[in-house]
Amino acid sequence: LSLARTGRRPGPSSTREQILAAARRLFAERGYDGASVRAIAREADVDPSLVLQFFGSKAALLGAAVEWPFDPDEQLPKYFADGRRNVGRRLVDAFLRTWDAEGTRDPILTLLGAAMTEPHAAALLREFLRVRLYGPLMERLRSDQPDVRFELVAAQLVGLGMARYVLRFEPLASAPRSDVVEWVGPAVQRYLTGKLG
């Protein structure tokens, strides 16, 4: 993931990369709603039809810009397989599965690292979470204070990812996924559906 204004050198995939670089800039600067496909195409110096040809939709382009490793629209319904009572554990399990696979973990950690020093990267991540995860997840739950609840879950998962994969705390880093799900799942469940106090 590169947020620098200078893109990669032209190559076989340079059009796709140009569009992604333009999308990262505009989503971060104007927000998801404020950055039209037309504006992104103009910024990338390509025809707007090419943007949709490469990525299918503006929402999918946002996912590609963040290099998010799974499609939330496809995954989220699975977390509600037995109603809302296990969604905390299922969410933790899904994140651990994603992160335990090194290839899919790295883009998120790169983005998190960039977000620490680069406000545009933080804005891009916020937009992705808001558009692609917040709505689909919290609309199903119908809890009070959905915005705060979602942010508390995101905070918990970011911290878990940092501790297990970046700071590599032991024994947490080497613990079986099923143990971590039992430890952290109930905290996430409370944030999603419990009494917040």
Place this chain on the structure above:
Amino acid sequence: LSLARTGRRPGPSSTREQILAAARRLFAERGYDGASVRAIAREADVDPSLVLQFFGSKAALLGAAVEWPFDPDEQLPKYFADGRRNVGRRLVDAFLRTWDAEGTRDPILTLLGAAMTEPHAAALLREFLRVRLYGPLMERLRSDQPDVRFELVAAQLVGLGMARYVLRFEPLASAPRSDVVEWVGPAVQRYLTGKLG
């Protein structure tokens, strides 16, 4: 905080800075127990007596190397003012007080950011947490699985700090400290003293 091998240019405080740079390197490379005051002094090219003159003790030198903004030995007993039942809330409140003050937040965030790309920074942070916070906190609690519990608390607090101060999720970033304590305190309390599953 600089972890680079090349220190600052010599100046009025260059001896202190030389010792800190040497301490950061050796604590990260050898761990706290493996890095003697004598070895740190040798690495900094100063007399060992000067290390203790500047910092008082090896433990205090570790705190200074991490630029930790408060003395854990002084703060931790306060969290147990009414036994172990409110220690989760008190710990969250103390961290938020520290982070809400920008000057004391920055060194920790700088270290976290460095830890994302620099394994030595991650090792330095782990050593600090293990030596200065883990022992004093978990010995008082006498819970089972103290090592996992401590890491889950650290993960939760790291994530809370990232979400509130770096990613700046709203409304979490602007919420009054007392609200955040009510939201996150019970999760930390469970990690410290509750059933882990």
